[in-house]
Structure formats: C-alpha cells, structure tokens
Amino acid sequence: MSRLVVVSNRVSMPTERGARAGGLAVALADAMTPGSVWFGWSGKRMPATSNAATIVENKGVTYATIDLSESDYHRYYVGFSNGSLWPLLHYRTGLLEFRRDDYEGYLAVNEIFADRLTPLLKPDDIVWIHDYQLLTMAEALRQRGVRNRIGLFLHIPFVPPAVLHVLPSASVLVRAMAAADLVGFQTHGDRMNFLESAASCMGAAPDATNGFIHQGHRTETIVAPVGIDADGFAQAAKRAANMAETKRLIESLVGRDLAIGVDRLDYTKGLPQRFDAFGQLLHRHPEHLRRISFLQIAARSREDVDRYQSLRRELDRKAGDINGAYSDFDWTPLRYMTRAVNRNTIAGFYRLARIGVVTPLRDGMNLVAKEFVAAQDSADPGVLVLSRFAGAAEDMTEALIVNPYDADAVADAMHAALIMEKDERITRHAALLAKIRKHTAASFCRDFLRRLKFIERATG
Structure with a gap:
C-alpha cells in the first residue's frame, strides 16, 4: 500500500x-x-x-x-x-x-x-x-x-x-x-x-x-x-464560552457589542486599513460610540523582517490615534494585542462577537472567516464582514463583501452588521454554515x- x-x-x-x-x-x-x-x-x-x-x-x-x-x-x-x-x-x-x-x-x-x-x-x-x-x-x-x-x-x-x-x-x-x-x-x-x-x-x-x-x-x-472541521470547531466554541478567559472578556465588555479580527501580523491582512475603517465607523456612525469594542488579535510573525517591524509601529500609532480620539474614562474602543492566543480561546471569543472582520488585501483562502461562522450561535449569530480579495469570498457570498481599500465602505458594512435584524442574520449564517460544512x-x-x-x- x-x-x-x-x-x-x-x-x-x-x-x-x-x-x-x-x-x-x-x-x-x-x-x-x-x-x-x-x-x-x-x-x-x-x-x-x-x-x-x-x-x-x-x-x-x-x-x-x-x-x-x-x-x-x-x-x-x-x-x-x-x-x-x-x-x-x-x-x-x-x-x-x-x-x-x-x-x-x-x-x-x-x-x-x-x-x-x-x-x-x-x-x-x-x-x-x-x-x-x-x-x-x-x-x-x-x-x-x-x-x-x-x-x-x-x-x-x-x-x-x-x-x-x-x-x-x-x-x-x-x-x-x-x-x-x-x-x-x-x-x-x-x-x-x-x-x-x-x-x-x-x-x-x-x-x-x-x-x-x-x-x-x-x-x-x-x-x-x-x-476546517466546522462541527468540531463549533463544539470547541461552545465549550470555550464557559472558559475563564471568555467570561473575563464578557465582563470587560459591560454589555457592549464585540467586533473581532484575528490575523497574523502581516501586511497582506489589511490591518492599517481595518483600523482606519473602524475609526470611520465611529466618525460616520456616532450612535455606536460607547456601544462597541473592537478586539484585534495580530500575532507577531517574521519579526526578523524589517517590513513587519514597520507594520507593527504603524498599527501601534493608529491604535493610539483612535483610542485617543474616541476613548472615554470607562471605554477603550480598540483593543489591540500582538501575542498569540490559544485557538480554543479564540473560538470562544468568536462566539461572543457581533461582527467578524476579515478584510485582507489579498489572501489564498482565510480560515478565520470559516472559523468565525462555525463558532456562532445559530439562534443568534454574528455577521461576517469579508474582503472580496480573500479566497473565501469566492464561495461565502452571504457575508457582507467589501473592498478593504475603501474605509468608508467597510465602516458602513460594520454599521449594517450592527443594526441587522435577527432574521437576516440567521438566514445569512445558515447559508454560510452549510457551505463550510461542505468544504472541510x-x-x-x-x-x-x-x-x-x-x-x-x-x-x-
């Protein structure tokens, strides 16, 4: 054999x-x-x-x-x-x-x-x-x-x-x-x-x-x-919802909605553009001020390459600018971390999120998009905002598809996700879940x- x-x-x-x-x-x-x-x-x-x-x-x-x-x-x-x-x-x-x-x-x-x-x-x-x-x-x-x-x-x-x-x-x-x-x-x-x-x-x-x-x-x-193993990841997300880290995150949100992005720290992931889009969300749609927190996990990679060190400095500056402009004494709109987080822990974070923001400038597939969908509670799911330049977008057409270079359009998509009625969220999620269960x-x-x-x- x-x-x-x-x-x-x-x-x-x-x-x-x-x-x-x-x-x-x-x-x-x-x-x-x-x-x-x-x-x-x-x-x-x-x-x-x-x-x-x-x-x-x-x-x-x-x-x-x-x-x-x-x-x-x-x-x-x-x-x-x-x-x-x-x-x-x-x-x-x-x-x-x-x-x-x-x-x-x-x-x-x-x-x-x-x-x-x-x-x-x-x-x-x-x-x-x-x-x-x-x-x-x-x-x-x-x-x-x-x-x-x-x-x-x-x-x-x-x-x-x-x-x-x-x-x-x-x-x-x-x-x-x-x-x-x-x-x-x-x-x-x-x-x-x-x-x-x-x-x-x-x-x-x-x-x-x-x-x-x-x-x-x-x-x-x-x-x-x-x-991905969609059903296996869904079970991991359900278990993780009761983990200490997830409970700490829930407590820190104080009832606010969560938007989440999870990526390697890489210039192809569109992180500076994503930060700009979140800033535009707060500027264009001030009704969301103090009502949403964005958690961006960007695990460091290829730290011996100068370009990645420069990217990290740029993101540090943009995060500081956004938080300086919009933070309140009891609210930090953008939480940005560059240390790796356990995959099971992230599954629990996905399950909490009202929005998953996956906006690479170009990506072969992007499994984060699929993991976010798998992790959702089918009875009250979050919404995926997905770059048209991710390979996943070829199939995952029920996501809110955006051009990551257009910060205003991404901001508007995040706004649409936040105000979307439950029936539409359920319909979109069911269609996406069926697709990721097919291509595993x-x-x-x-x-x-x-x-x-x-x-x-x-x-x-």
Whole structure:
C-alpha cells in the first residue's frame, strides 16, 4: 500500500501541536494517518545545513526534518520566499525585493530538500508538496530520478502573467511547478492565472480539462479549497464560552457589542486599513460610540523582517490615534494585542462577537472567516464582514463583501452588521454554515489525494 509523503517548509511536530495548531497542521490532520511521512525543515538554524534527515516516529507517523544553516535560512526563507515570492503572489509588487543571491539560495535549498528526501522514498509513495517555499522541489525530485506521483498545492494566491513577470526568472518557477503531476489551488481564479502563466512561459496551452502537456509530461490542475472541521470547531466554541478567559472578556465588555479580527501580523491582512475603517465607523456612525469594542488579535510573525517591524509601529500609532480620539474614562474602543492566543480561546471569543472582520488585501483562502461562522450561535449569530480579495469570498457570498481599500465602505458594512435584524442574520449564517460544512479540511485532503491517485492508476 502506498504511503503519503507530505513535504512542507516547516514540519509541525506532534509535540508542537498545542502551540501551533492551525494552518497546515489543521488542514492535513485527516491525511496524516499511520504510515504517513511528513518531511521538511525543523525550524532550527544551525552552523551547517543537515546532511541527512532526523527521523522521529509518533503514533505511526514518521516526521523527518532537516536543520538549515543561517545562510540558507536567510537566502531561501527570509530573502526569496518572503522578500520576493510572498509580496509578488499577493499582488504587492511594490514591496518585492529581488536579489540574485537569494534566488539562487532558494533553488539550492529546494535541491537540498530533494537530496535529503529522495533516499527516504519508496517506489509507490505519493508525494504531496505544499506552498510557495517549495515551488521548484518537484522538478528537483524529477532530476534525481524520482518517478513517484507528485502533487503540489499552493495555499496562497497565484497571479496572472502580467504580474508574475515582474519577478525575474518567473518562467523558471512555472516550469518547475509543471514537473508535478497535479497542481492545486484555492480558487478558480488562481488556477486560471497559473494556466495562463504556463501558456505565457512555456507555450503550454490548457486543454478542456484544465491540464497541459510540456516536454511530454502532462500536468493536471485542481481547485481544492482548504476548509476546517466546522462541527468540531463549533463544539470547541461552545465549550470555550464557559472558559475563564471568555467570561473575563464578557465582563470587560459591560454589555457592549464585540467586533473581532484575528490575523497574523502581516501586511497582506489589511490591518492599517481595518483600523482606519473602524475609526470611520465611529466618525460616520456616532450612535455606536460607547456601544462597541473592537478586539484585534495580530500575532507577531517574521519579526526578523524589517517590513513587519514597520507594520507593527504603524498599527501601534493608529491604535493610539483612535483610542485617543474616541476613548472615554470607562471605554477603550480598540483593543489591540500582538501575542498569540490559544485557538480554543479564540473560538470562544468568536462566539461572543457581533461582527467578524476579515478584510485582507489579498489572501489564498482565510480560515478565520470559516472559523468565525462555525463558532456562532445559530439562534443568534454574528455577521461576517469579508474582503472580496480573500479566497473565501469566492464561495461565502452571504457575508457582507467589501473592498478593504475603501474605509468608508467597510465602516458602513460594520454599521449594517450592527443594526441587522435577527432574521437576516440567521438566514445569512445558515447559508454560510452549510457551505463550510461542505468544504472541510477532510474534503480538501480527500479531493486532492483522490485526484492524484487517479492519475497514478491511469498513467503509473
């Protein structure tokens, strides 16, 4: 029986699950059954990059990790992955910083990943590579003679050719991605952007089934939106409603409505624009003064990147300006915190909230939107305000869809959410809940792997 071998930039070790639950670990929970392998970076920076993977077994799952040297880490991860690819693939070309040395370091680390993984593979293994840090790994594995079925899934957006070609050597990345048998995306728009880029970079025209052939190799594509365990998260939110932290938050609100935003501290999340919108809500709709509190949780990330330090300073200033302008002696309108909060605790906070504000400038999917919906009390739910540029907006059309660049429009949507009648809130929530129950974390894994295994049966 074939094994599933998951490859990602960072391996979520079983001992870290409590602290790092979320993201890829949550999305892949149903796929990582006994016999599976998870391969990637350990998260450790050492004097030299590992010559071989360190193997740990836990509950039948094999975790194989390598350490990176400081030089490899900075060129591959800080430099090219987060300095070039991250802004590019989020349409922020003005923030893109390209250095040839970083690009070469990215290629080199993808080669190192391939070198360290190849000896661990068995002939019938299915390899599933994840995300933008490893776009060239499928090709690197092919160059080492690996003939296994290889899937690649991009969790963040993919841009059209006009944007992609801002990056030097973009064609190299697209060609390398095409070495996979199946390339997956969160939305139909992202898939079409990739197919147009393949045609632009390689002259590989897509066929009727959204695949193409390049140099004798067929690459198929799939749209497989990442989801959550909606019912499980709903149960967690119900339990969390009785936790001490949730009760403390209730007491602090003193009967006021709660608006909530939960994000990583990242410039793609639209946090400065969100703060501006909340300020506009208080300015344009003064009837909400002293009647609402906004809680923004923005866990710090990538603190060794200057741009993120600058973002934090900007948010500190904007929060101070809003609170200075509107606070009263017994009311602070904007509560802003940058420490991480336990996912179960956040579930309880979502359940309290009248508004969930999810307004990224661009996002591959955004599971916060789905978690907020799942956490609500169906008998008296809150309202989701959602950016049109989040991948989730392609399906979650019953949310109040906004352009995050328009602070007045976002403020008006928050106002509409606060005054919305219960019957409309219930109707919108029921439709959204049905959708997130359909596209779950389990269905994401099932749909992608079923398609990849079918390719294996057809051509292997």
